Amino acid sequence: MTSTAQDLHPAPVLEPGRTILELRGLEKKYPGTHALKPVTLAFKAGEIHAIVGENGAGKSTLIKLLTGVMPRTSGEVIWEGKPAALATPHEAMALGINAVHQEVVLCRHLTVAANMFLGEENSRFGILQQRAMVREAQKIIDGLGFDLPAHVTLGDLTIGQQQLIAAARATVRGTKFLIFDEPTAYLTRKEADQLFTLIRRLKSEGVTIIYISHRMEEVFELADRVSVLRDGTLVGTRNISETNDAELVKLMINRSIEQIYHKEHFTPGAAIIEARNLSGKGFENVSMTVRAGEIVGLYGLIGAGRSEFVTTLYGRHRKSAGQILWEGKDVQVNSEHDAIKLGMALAPESRRDQGLCLNLPVGLNLNLPIYKRISNNLLISGAQEKTQADRQIADLRIKTPTRNALASSLSGGNQQKIVIGKWLAHGAKLFIFDEPTVGVDVGTKAEIYRLFSALLSKGAGIILISSYLPEVYELADTLHVFRRGKLVATHGFHTADHEDILTQALAEKQEKLGGKT
Amino acid sequence: MSTEAIPAEKPKRNYNALFGLTLLALLVLLWVILSFSTSSFASANNISNLLRQGSMIAILAVGQTFVIITGGIDLSVGAVVGFATVIAAMLINAGVPVFFAILLTLLVGVAIGLFHGFGIVKMGLPPFIITLATLTSLRGIGLLMTNGNSISINNDAFQEFSRNSFLGIPNLFWMVLLVGIPAYVFLHHSRWGRYLFSVGSNAEASRLSGVNVQRTIFMAYTLSGLCAAFVGVLLASRIGIGNPTQAEGWELQAIASSVIGGTSLFGAVGSVHGPLLGAFILATINNGANLLNVNAFWQRVITGVLIIVIVYFDGLRRRGGK
Structure with a gap:
């Protein structure tokens, strides 16, 4: 922790590197739980500070204290050199502290523009200047490089796009200190990249960012420093250049990284389910087989047709063409009830x-x-x-x-x-897991993966949908790649590398990802 | 592993029991106060009367509660009661044996409930709208059938029933137990009861877990219609006439009883004992106000205030319990 107590003079514009916010023994107790043990930490102006930790480690509590959603039990918060009470969300916002949450908290029925200016509408003589607001919002969105219209209803956008709007909204309000709480949980890689560009741009404008994520590679891609919480205790703060994956994971869970992806290989048995040239809403002509004892991974961007494909298998939607074979026999799955009776189980995305x-x-x-x-x-x-x-x-x-x-x-x-x-x-005999580890901490992830092995050993088959490549890559015996409703590639366990799979999922070469901009 | 930030929440069942006891205590308190402040309250006659008054709303409230637990509402129950008095009266006067007349009337209630289910599940109408529509049209159909007149029932045995008592307790109150006990078993000890709660909490999650959501909704409205038709039979017996304009506003009393009894209008929270107690608390207040010569108009105001107070404290405790 850097101690910069001597230069705590209120300055109109903080130079990068000065302390903008300091926590001194910040603590929160709930009845029966010590959610946050006294934390002392200083945030520098213009840094991207990642906070990692398992669920329940105290990250959400910390955010709630900083955004004034909950009162602290004890300790002090020093904002730009002066003690701040942070008793109400309003006070936090007035200081310039804002948060973008994992789940979008905006009005789905209003337009993008209306959401951007919610609470600060542009009006003349009490009449809303709707066109001006749409124009203004569009300018902001274009300026951030998002390819989104400002006049549409927010609910018509994907969750990922809504998240980008939520982030854009936070930036237009004189924010000096912005907290991102797992913003990429529901984002595609492309959307995540847009968000990262935005975050770096905010940093260059002097905004301090707290970035909370379960995804280590994001932390390394973005952050300047990283703090680790475990059991409500701050167990360490590191410069990003002086640490690595393994050290952080070890700090977080007291366990090594190899133990997380728990993969046992079983000899596949008979086919449980087979889709033959199956088409339906959002996907077409998909054929695949799931056998007992294997994990079939479906990778692709959100909206590539993976979820639609499995919900059709599960009887939620009607197929338009093709066949479903269950244990070799042609079956009609007209409802979830039929699917469950056959022996399917679906753990849905949300x-x-x-x-x-x-x-x-x-x-x-x-x-x-x-x-x-x-x-x-x-x-x-x-x-x-x-x-x-x-x-x-x-x-x-x-x-x-x-x-x-x-x-x-x-x-x-x-x-x-x-x-x-x-x-x-x-x-059940066939388990369909749609994004089973979104918003789940490393420890729970490891437990869920272990559970997969237990199911396989009992002769079940698993379909695993994930937008998180390492997950399907490390776990799937057969990996199918979806793009725009079609199955475009199939790989065995570790028979292709990340780059190839990503390219297949994205198709366009210029969208090839991985590096910093 | 980390220790999770689990709020120290009390188990749900204890909470339900506690809330039930609080309501019971309120009811007993009202009775004690009224016994001391009026000379006539504690008389056998008045108590019987009170039980009769409360019974019919209590039965309606039970059916209503099933619907509210699924996250819906049934505004038609008052109109169904009135309509059922007409059906029962016509059938009995036409010489149909009382047993079959009652059975047919109950079937009409079932049919109305099925219609509500159809409108909600198949036509996609909001429960508020479809039951509001039947509320007005049933009154209209009843008036058309009777030309706006009351039909006197010429069957003394049928009318005797509601005036008589068994073991010193009015028959009408026994009917509350006849409905309430199976309803309790159904709601809390059968899987259909669990499905009512799960559909009210999250229909999509229930569907994906293999619960037949459509059938559950059909079931809730059908039971509500059945309860309402049954109350219609009881009312016909009590007043001896069939009249489609009877039971005006009873749907609101049923909803009020249910809500006072701890049912959440957002769905997924409710019981059987709660609405029963709620109905008798309302009946006691009306009865007591009559005995104390409180202006009848004030009774309505008191009922409204009571709803706000009880639901507010209930909400406070639910939040405080977290």
Whole structure:
């Protein structure tokens, strides 16, 4: 930690390298939990400071304290040399502290322009100057290099695009200190690159950035310094040039990086499901087979047709042409119900929207697919309901006070374990995991991957969809690459390198990625 | 591994039981206060009367609660009650045996509920709209059928039923138990009950977990329609006439009872005992206000204030519990 206490004079414009924000023993206690143990840390003006740590390590708590969403228990925050109370979000914003959250918190029904100026509308004599605002918004968006229209409804954009708008919005408000909370969780690589360009540009304009991410390569690509939180304690701050992946991961979880991607190879058995020239909304002419004991990875950009393909397998959408064969037999899957009866299980992409009943107990969520089995014609067996739920909670090490706690009270990683765990007791043969580790910390990731192996060893097959290449690359026995609704390439385990796969997913050579701009 | 920031939340069931006890305490408190402040409240006659008054709304509230748990609302129940009195009266006067007349009337309620399910699931109409539509049109159909007149029921045995008591307790109150106990088992101990909650919480997640969401919604509205038709039969028995304009505004009393009983209008939160207690709390307030010679207009105001106060404290506690 750099101590710059002697030059804490309030200056109108801070030179790069001066301390803009200093935390002195910042601490937060919830009833029963010490979420953030006293943290002392100084942020320099114009730096990109990454913060990494597992879910529950205290990152979100830190953000909430800095943005005034929650009051601190003790400690001091010094902003530009003066103590700041940061008691309300309004106060934080007035100082110039803003945050871009992982989940977009904007009005989906309003236009992009209306969202950009929400709360600071341009009006003349009380009448909104709508056209002027659209023009102005378009200028800002174009200036940032995003290829997005300002007049469309925000909800019509992809989540990734909405995230870019949220970031753009934060930049137009005299922000001096901007916090990004896992901004790329739902972004395609191209969108992420646009965001990185924006972040670097903000840095060059003197804005201080806190960048929170689970993705190590992003941290190394962007950040100047990185701080590691573990169990609510700041365990270290490093200059990015003086550290590496392995050291950070070790600081975060006390475990080495090789132990995360846990891959066991099984001899593939009989085919479980086969798609023959399957077409449907968003994809066409896709053929593939999943055999017992193998992981089939589907890689591609968001919108490349991967999710549409699996939801069609799962009966959510109708196929327009082609065949689905289940264990060699031609089947019609007309509803999710049919799919589940055959032996499929889907852990969907968005756990909040599709995966969980958030305001219901953990136990009910875990048992939802198997209520038929644990009840007779009339009544649920209370004893079985309890033992089934408790077994999953123990097996998956879901951190919850009891099975009666609401799903919403759990952290993201533990919620994801419920989404997966509810299918374990059900005993499916084909598991479809759509982005299973989005917003999940390294430790939970490792547990989820271990779970894959356990499923495979029992003779199940897995379809793994991921936008995160290392994940499918390290885990998939067969890797299919999707681009614009078509299956464009197929690889075996480690038979192609990252560059080739990326190029196949993107097609256009100039979009080849990896380096800094 | 890290220690997660899990808020120390109390288990849900304890909370439900606690809230139920609070409501029960409120009801008992009201009864004690009224027993001391009026001479006539504690009389057997008045208590019987009170139980009769509360029973019909209580049954409506149970059906309504099923619907609200799925995240919907059934505005038609009052109109269904009125319409059912007409159907029952016409059938009985036409010489249909009482048992079959009741059965047919209940089937009409089921049919109305199925229609609501159809409108919501198949036509994609919001529950508020489709049930509002049946609310007005059912009253209209009833008026067309009766030419705007009341139909007197010529069957004494049918009317006796609602006036009689069994073991000193009015028959109408026994009907609350007849509906309430199976409803409790259904909601809290059957998988269909679980599905009502899961659909109300997240329909998409339920669908992907293999729950038949459409059937669950059909079921909720059908049960609400059935409860309403049953109340219609009871009302016909009590007042001895069939009249489509009866039970005006009962849908709002049913919703109020449900909400006072802890049901969340956002869905996925509710019980059976809550709405029952809620209905009798409302009935007690009306009854007590009558005995205390409080202006009838004030009773409406008091009911409104009570809804705000109870729901506010309930919300406070839910948030505080986190």
